[in-house]
Amino acid sequence: MPEKTETSTSFLPDFCNARMVFVIILLAELLAIVLALAQPAHVQDRLFSLALYSMFIQCISITCAAFLCIFRGKLNALPDNWAATLSFVLIMVIAFTFIELSWWMFSRWSVVDSSLGAHWGFVLRAMGITAISGALALRYFYVQHQWRRNVELESNSRLDALQARIRPHFLFNCMNTIASLTRRDPGKAEQAVEDLADLFRASLQDSHRLTTIENELALCHRYINIESLRLGDRLVVNWDIDKLDQQAVIPSLTLQPLLENAIYHGIEPRAEGGDITISGETENQLSRITISNPLETGERMLHTKGNHLAQENIQQRLQALFGKNASMTISEQEDQYRVTITLPVQANENIDR
């Protein structure tokens, strides 16, 4: 993967690539054609000037591509604006060299007026064209890179979000539980299917949806119902939410994933199970909700590879909604793992329920 991120974060494309070289040649030729077409009407040999422009511009652009290919690794290590500036300077230097060289050749063959004024006029015009077309080309690469990165980021974050919400292990174990219950206890199986459906409906909704704390806690209850079927009396859940204002607003799927983490990391790895405590209170227009689970003291926990994806996701959503008034803190003490979210009480006027 590091290779992939390297290419996706660098804004300069790979100029060593044959396709890229072709794009460069094509762009250069288009510029030559534009210049040839822009010649005043009295110019006789338009084709000759096209050939001349083509050769001149192709030489410069291919040399630029070659140099950018060589220095790409170094340029990409720099921040985008530095890389762009340096690439631009490189293009200008190469163009200047070619312009001077061609002037020198033309004046030797005496096909042009070799006066000083004519010389500088030629250099300035040529450099002007180079500067504008070079800047445009760099801009084009930059925009294309941004676009590609956005597409990539968006699809990644969608995938991450989905995986953070639905753990495959949970889903398939749950299916297995339901399969087992359909024989032994159809009533419970029915209940489990209903709970699972509600859970998935919530998971598939827009992640920016708002809900009330009351609804979110109801979702937690459904989730606990399912987990209790699987874990039996290994799972004990204590509720301490009498002082919590349940009508306040909370982003949907804030508490349930934290509860899922608590069960996954705190209960499942323990043969004897344990207690999960959900406590909350509202004070001075601030609600504080804590979910705590036993901390596995053993060397190797069953699920050590928590990637904190769910936690990061929740923190981001809280921040986006409430700014710095909301926070999420994590503490480990006395063999308890605690996640606390704090959020301001906000009225629930515009919530779809």
Add this chain to the structure above:
Amino acid sequence: MKILIVDDETLARERLIDLLNEDEPSYQCLQASNGVEALELIQTERPELVLLDIRMPVMDGLELAQHLMTLSGPVPAIVFTTAYQDHALEAFENNAIDYLVKPIRKERLMRALDKASQLGQAKLETLQHIDTESRSRQHFSASIHGKIILQPVQEVAYLKAEQKYVTAHWPGGEMLMDESLKSIEAEFNDRFVRIHRNTLVAIDAIRGLEKDDEGNSVLLLRDIEDKLPVSRRHLAGIKKLIK
């Protein structure tokens, strides 16, 4: 046929029992809820087949299978069950050891049963290839008088190599194991550190460093009297670790 079903979820075990009984009521089904319990039952009851869940507390299925390799006498055939494709299981794709994904289908279970009874004993050797790569065991095991003894890795304070055996020491006990210090070091590189050509010490069992009467460095351990010589080669590393 005697079949041991190992899964930490009661309903998952019950489903397997239902499916098996539906097919053949004469199957004798035993149950265990983790690897340690299963190992006990395997040794006392000698089932012919073990349906083994991968993810379980205390000791997971893959680790149990590893310990079974040291068992003398007939080893039961193993069919793994898992909720979701585990990477570790890909090693068995084309192997004698079968695996079933949950929810388990009856046809698939029956096929696995056929396969297991045809092959008799599953080839557990393949497990050796996966064990040290990404995961480490939670228990050391030793076979004593044909019985497997388990020792939680986290209790072991140090390991000492003597001739071709390694002895694991913990407060109040020790155990002779048929393993090499090198492979243990590789498997538990974040838990044990080498202090001598023949000694590995649990990092969190280290209490301090001192010099003995002859001026050689020795390591002091928590809850255990032994003083372990530290070779000059490893001294700098140990000092850094203690800081």
